[in-house]
Amino acid sequence: MRFEISKVLDAIEGRVCTDPSLARAVLDLAEVIRYQDIDGGRPASLLRLGMVIDALSRELEEDSVQVYAVVHRALLSDADLTSNERMVVRRWADDGLVEVLDNPGDRMLEVADLLGLPVLSRVRFDGLRGRFPWLVEQAGRVVAPVPGAGGPAFIAHVGGGHAPVAGKRSPTGVKLLARQWRCPESGCALFGGGGGGGAFADLAGGADRSPAGQPPPALRNGVPTCPRHGVRLGDGGPRPRTEVLAVRVGGLVRRRFVLSEEQPVVAGRAPEQDGGIMLGQWLNDEARRWISRGHVRFELRVGEVIVTDVSTNGSGIRPAGSMAEADRIPLAPQQSRVLGENDMVELYPGVQIGRAEELPTGAPFTPTSVMAEAPTMAMRLPRP
Numbered sequence: 001m002r003f004e005i006s007k008v009l010d011a012i013e014g015r016v017c018t019d020p021s022l023a024r025a026v027l028d029l030a031e032v033i034r035y036q037d038i039d040g041g042r043p044a045s046l047l048r049l050g051m052v053i054d055a056l057s058r059e060l061e062e063d064s065v066q067v068y069a070v071v072h073r074a075l076l077s078d079a080d081l082t083s084n085e086r087m088v089v090r091r092w093a094d095d096g097l098v099e100v101l102d103n104p105g106d107r108m109l110e111v112a113d114l115l116g117l118p119v120l121s122r123v124r125f126d127g128l129r130g131r132f133p134w135l136v137e138q139a140g141r142v143v144a145p146v147p148g149a150g151g152p153a154f155i156a157h158v159g160g161g162h163a164p165v166a167g168k169r170s171p172t173g174v175k176l177l178a179r180q181w182r183c184p185e186s187g188c189a190l191f192g193g194g195g196g197g198g199a200f201a202d203l204a205g206g207a208d209r210s211p212a213g214q215p216p217p218a219l220r221n222g223v224p225t226c227p228r229h230g231v232r233l234g235d236g237g238p239r240p241r242t243e244v245l246a247v248r249v250g251g252l253v254r255r256r257f258v259l260s261e262e263q264p265v266v267a268g269r270a271p272e273q274d275g276g277i278m279l280g281q282w283l284n285d286e287a288r289r290w291i292s293r294g295h296v297r298f299e300l301r302v303g304e305v306i307v308t309d310v311s312t313n314g315s316g317i318r319p320a321g322s323m324a325e326a327d328r329i330p331l332a333p334q335q336s337r338v339l340g341e342n343d344m345v346e347l348y349p350g351v352q353i354g355r356a357e358e359l360p361t362g363a364p365f366t367p368t369s370v371m372a373e374a375p376t377m378a379m380r381l382p383r384p
């Protein structure tokens with residue numbers, strides 16, 4: 001039992017991040033874990049985070065969606081959580097996967113404003129509508145997770161819909177995210193790079209994080225500030241450019257990944273390279289035989305995405321996403337090509353990678369549940 005819960009928590013760990021390019025919604029962890037009416041269980045449970053992430057995945061019709069979680073520091077010692085759950089949240093904090101704050105205040109809305117993300121919350125935020133006009137002006141920008149048939153569902157605070165709707169990054173957000181930032185506190189998990197260092201920092205994940213994936217700084221009186229340590233951040237120069245790509249298998253987006261100028265990314269059945277994108281778990285036997293361990297390599301150069309076939313069998317380009325066979329351009333092994341705005345590279349029929357914003361998703365497939373490993377006891381839902 002304990003072992004299975006640990007596996008669920010590990011699965012949820014892959015769905016929390018503070019990367020501005022990958023997070024799809026922002027939430028307050030202390031609020032979400034206390035939605036007791038969702039499962040009628042313990043006063044607080046970290047599994048509810050997984051249930052809310054599943055609901056988001058269903059609404060976006062996309063697998064592996066990630067959320068930006070703001071965490072009140074008191075949660076790290078909250079007696080309503082199990083010791084295992086507290087340990088897991090502490091690990092997420094140390095790795096910079098979540099943002100831990102002494103006083104979260106309106107940080108959740110600030111993150112949503114800077115990144116243009118929807119907010120998953122039952123709180124009404126009445127006093128903050130002047131500062132964040134989108135709270136009332138954009139339907140679906142804030143949705144409340146509520147009990148539903150087969151897991152949580154969402155209800156929009158404004159507009160009455162159920163789909164979380166993203167906005168645009170605010171002009172301040174665009175400015176802040178054009179730079180990389182340094183926290184003077186050594187070992188800062190959010191804006192690190194100053195202290196620690198070396199191979200162990202790499203293993204820890206947080207301390208040496210890529211500047212391309214840094215979270216948005218907090219603004220205190222107009223000054224970029226570390227939300228964790230409350231100190232002024234140093235400007236570390238321009239942030240590396242990035243492009244968000246998505247893997248689509250069988251018509252459904254399975255995961256997104258960030259391509260930055262700093263490092264090429266290899267995708268394939270089971271790439272050996274660091275940061276490789278493994279597709280094996282979504283492939284049938286024929287696709288597994290065709291697709292090489294490392295199949296295509298992506299590089300970002302002067303704003304262009306270059307794709308190079310590094311496979312045995314080759315791949316193809318679908319220009320402007322066209323699925324007509326006549327339009328498919330073969331990409332032979334070792335051949336390179338600039339990936340146009342709406343182009344997809346096709347590793348095998350039905351297995352495509354392209355820019356995330358241009359890739360339609362929502363095939364009649366059910367997204368994989370992050371809770372798949374959850375024992376039925378923990379998943380007990382209230383009777384209708």
Ligand SMILES: [Zn+2]
Nearest residue numbers: 183188226229
């Ligand atoms: Zn810091």
